[in-house]
Amino acid sequence: MSYDITLCPRDAGQSWEDALAAADAEDSGREADEQALTEGVETFRRIETRLREVLSGELETWVAEETGGDVYGELTAPRTGIQVELFDGSAAVSLGEREPGEEPSEDSGPDRAQVLEEARRAVGIVAAETGYQPFDHQTEEPFDGTFREGAPGAEPAEATAGQTGIARPSAAEIARRDPASLRRRGWVYLVLGVAITVFAANRLASGESGVLTIMLLVIGILDLLGGLFLLSVGRRAAEDERIRLGGPGESGSGPDAAGTTPG
Incomplete structure (x- = not known):
């Protein structure tokens, strides 16, 4: 209690x-x-x-x-x-x-x-x-x-x-699970990932293949993967919320979902 x-x-x-x-x-x-x-x-x-x-x-x-x-x-x-x-x-x-x-x-x-x-x-x-x-x-x-x-x-x-x-659940956990918040964070990671990956690739192309360049490349790739993952989770969370609230989801489209019979 x-x-x-x-x-x-x-x-x-x-x-x-x-x-x-x-x-x-x-x-x-x-x-x-x-x-x-x-x-x-x-x-x-x-x-x-x-x-x-x-x-x-x-x-x-x-x-x-x-x-x-x-x-x-x-x-x-x-x-x-x-x-x-x-x-x-x-x-x-x-x-x-x-x-x-x-x-x-x-x-x-x-x-x-x-x-x-x-x-x-x-x-x-x-x-x-x-x-x-x-x-x-x-x-x-x-x-x-x-x-x-x-x-x-x-x-x-x-x-x-x-x-x-x-x-x-704590307020922080609720905020982190919000679909809109997940999507925003996903796009932030994607943008950072693209910027860091391009920067690291340019260093490689100019012959700078040291530890720093490799680390930047790894960070950029991880940010890209993290962004894609958060966008995917955000889409699933939004779909689950629509289903919970009784709204149409992806599985709710089609003739049978509308309660009609073809023909």
């Missing part, structure tokens, strides 16, 4: 249901806005800098490098199970919840009190940097700085659809 806190803008008198729905609404205009991406990444970097002062253990981070998604950055502390994500219009802090009767072991990392204190401070940092208000999904009330583990209504991460949880 996981304990989830969502942070989002909330106007005076606005219900949390409306505030969370507004934060979760897709905004394709901002997703394609380079300035919004730059500002979002800058905010995440400020959050990351402050989190490194309060979270224990090694930290893993990921930041968006291109437009087309609503995830600006993600930070995970494997030792404590704390995860922080910044989205376009909201943020989330989550941590794995201790199971009933579970006792800490010598190699389990910080004690639970320290983990909860670090998570509480993480929520405060994200709120301060974004101006968002925190909402506790376990109590369905504004987060007051207290983690009420085992609270009535707490559900496994798989059951809290649309909210951040340790059990679901």
